[in-house]
Amino acid sequence: MNIVHTPVMLNEVISFMPNTFENIITVDATLGEGGHSEVLAQKSNTLYAIERDKEILTIAKNRLSKYSNINYINTTYDKIIDNIKEEHIGHVNFILFDLGVSLFHFKSANRGFSFNDESSLDMRLGLNDKTAFDVINKYSEKDLANVLYNYGEIKNSRYLSECIVNARKTKEISTAKELENIIFHSTKKEKRYGSIHPATLVFQAIRIEVNDELNILKKALENLPKILDFGGRVVFMSYHSLEDRIVKQYLKSNEKTKNSDGIFKLVNKHIITPSEAEIKNNPPSRSAKVRVAEKVV
Numbered sequence: 431m432n433i434v435h436t437p438v439m440l441n442e443v444i445s446f447m448p449n450t451f452e453n454i455i456t457v458d459a460t461l462g463e464g465g466h467s468e469v470l471a472q473k474s475n476t477l478y479a480i481e482r483d484k485e486i487l488t489i490a491k492n493r494l495s496k497y498s499n500i501n502y503i504n505t506t507y508d509k510i511i512d513n514i515k516e517e518h519i520g521h522v523n524f525i526l527f528d529l530g531v532s533l534f535h536f537k538s539a540n541r542g543f544s545f546n547d548e549s550s551l552d553m554r555l556g557l558n559d560k561t562a563f564d565v566i567n568k569y570s571e572k573d574l575a576n577v578l579y580n581y582g583e584i585k586n587s588r589y590l591s592e593c594i595v596n597a598r599k600t601k602e603i604s605t606a607k608e609l610e611n612i613i614f615h616s617t618k619k620e621k622r623y624g625s626i627h628p629a630t631l632v633f634q635a636i637r638i639e640v641n642d643e644l645n646i647l648k649k650a651l652e653n654l655p656k657i658l659d660f661g662g663r664v665v666f667m668s669y670h671s672l673e674d675r676i677v678k679q680y681l682k683s684n685e686k687t688k689n690s691d692g693i694f695k696l697v698n699k700h701i702i703t704p705s706e707a708e709i710k711n712n713p714p715s716r717s718a719k720v721r722v723a724e725k726v727v
Contacts, residue, residue, distance in 0.1 A: 435462055435463045435465060435532045436465060436711075436712045436714075436715075437465030437466045437468075437528075438528065438530065438667060438704065438708075438712065438714070438715040438718045439667065439702070439704055439708065439715065439718060439720060440465065440466060440469060442702060442720060443466060443526060443665055443667070443720075444469055444470070444473065446524075446663055446665050446697060446722050447470075447473055447523075447524050447663070448523055448524060448661055448662065448663050448724075450661055451523045451659070451661070453475040453476070454473060454474045454475050454476075454523050454524065455474065455475065455476045455478075455518050455521055455522045455523050455524075455659075456470050456473075456474040456476070456477045456478070456522070456523065456524045456525070456526075457477075457478045457480065457510055457514070457522055457524070457525040457526070457657070458470055458477065458478070458479045458480065458526050458528075459480045459507035459510060459525055459526060459527045459528075459650070460480065460481070460507060460526070460527060460528045460529065460530075461479040461480060461481035461486075461487065461490050461502075462481065462486060462490065462528065462532040463486060463489050463490055463493065463532060464479070464489070464490035464493045464494045466526055466528060467479050467490070467494060467500065468493065468494060470524075470526070471494060471497040471499060471500055472497075474499065474524075475499060476499055476501070476518070477497075477499055477500045477501065478500075478501045478503060478510070478513070478514050478518075479494075479500050479501065479502050479503065480503050480505060480506075480507045480510060480513075481502070481503070481504060481556075482504065482505060482506045482507075482555055482556040482557045483555050483556035483557075484504055484556060485556075486532060486556075487502060487504055490502075501514075504556075504557075505557065506557060506646050507527065507646065507650050508646045508647075508649035508650040508653070510525075510650065510653065510657060511653045511656060511657055514657075519656060519657060520656060520657065520658075520659060521659045522657050522658055522659060522662055523658075523659055523661070523662045523663070524662060524663055524664075524665075525654070525657070525658065525662070525663075525664045525665070526664075526665045526667070527647075527650070527664070527665065527666045527667065528667045529643075529647070529666065529667060529668045529669060529673045530667065530668075530669040530714075530718065531543070531555070531637070531669075541553055541554060542562055542605065542606035542609075543606070543633070543637065544606060545606060545607065545610040545627060545629055545633070546606070546607055546610070547605065547606040547607060548605050548606075548607050549605060549606070550563060550604055550605060551563040551566060551603065551604060551605060551606055551608075551609060553633075553636060553637045553640045553641070554640060554641065555637075555641045558640065558641060558642065560639075560640050561640060562606075562609075562636050562637070562640050563602075563603075563604065564640075565577065565636050565639055565640060566594060566598070566603050566609060566636065567598050567602050567603055571591050571592060571595045572591075574591040574594060574595065575587045575588045575590075575591035575592075577635050577636065577639045578590055578591060578631075578632060578635045580635075581634065581635035581636075581638040581639055581644070581672065582631035582632055582634050582635030583631065583671070583672070584631050584632065584635065589616070590613065590616055590632065593612060593613075593616040594609075594612060594613075597612045606633075609629070609632070609633075610627075610629045610633075613628055613629040613632050614628055614629060634670065638672070643673075644672060644673070644676060647673060647676055647677075648676060651676070651677075651680045654725075655684075655693055655725065658725040659725070660725060660726070660727070661724065661725065661726075662724070662725050663697065663722060663723065663724045663725075664722070664723055664724075664725075665720060665721075665722050666720065666721045666722075667718055667719070667720050668718070668719050668721075669717045669718055669719075670717065674701075674719050674721075677721055678721065681694060681696060681721060681723050685723075686726055686727060691727075692727070693725055693726065693727040694723040694724060694725055694726065695723065695724050695726045696721070696722070696723055697722035697723060697724050698720070698721065698722050701719045701720060701721060702719070702720040702721075702722075703718065703719060703720070704716065704718055
């Protein structure tokens with residue numbers, strides 16, 4: 431068993447678990463390698479662990495094999511309501527959405543998530559047919575540009591799309607390394623060696639398109655009020671502005687205030703970020719932002 435992912439802000443996440451219920455029903459909507467669930471299982475009577483990737487789910491099951499109170503579900507987290515026991519719908523006390531991509535996918539999956547990956551362009555997180563190869567090689571120049579702009583917020587998306595389409599006319603773009611090379615040499619020399627690799631946002635955009643990540647998040651948010659119990663809490667941990675914006679807007683539009691009849695109160699008025707010590711020990715945590723809400727109606 432090769433664990434490569436360190437759970438982000440574990441202590442902070444656990445601190446938000448409500449302690450007013452006798453039988454705690456918890457959902458880890460993004461199990462990954464089970465870092466958060468290893469502690470959640472100790473503090474819950476029933477834990478539903480959702481993971482869309484069968485390969486990483488197997489790793490988590492091995493890691494958590496000593497816990498008998500975990501229900502493993504191989505699906506996307508917008509389908510929580512369809513996969514938990516009927517008597518638990520509306521009675522879940524705590525849900526964690528860790529929206530980041532596990533380091534397993536970058537370091538061990540061999541699916542083209544990493545710039546230097548010589549394996550085929552895949553980028554699937556599981557349970558979907560579309561691959562990064564399909565997006566890069568089959569999308570029209572306009573559709574590809576829209577993906578780069580909408581999911582990567584890339585200003586020169588049309589130009590990069592044109593470069594990719596021109597490159598694939600000569601030869602199919604088959605590996606992550608080939609795609610990275612095209613992006614790198616399509617970027618102005620003075621911007622090739624900045625703090626962020628020029629292909630970072632391109633890879634993010636393609637991955638989001640392949641896995642339909644933002645639409646799945648929106649669908650999951652729609653079901654939250656039906657799943658959570660009164661007094662139940664939900665923790666969102668996002669790693670880029672697109673996810674965080676969706677969560678922020680959802681909570682704002684459903685917040686109960688003196689002037690609105692919402693269903694949530696914000697447990698933390700401002701986002702929570704990792705400590706300097708955690709960032710030093712676990713650099714991938716540096717972009718994490720946490721928002722917490724409690725169902726009050």
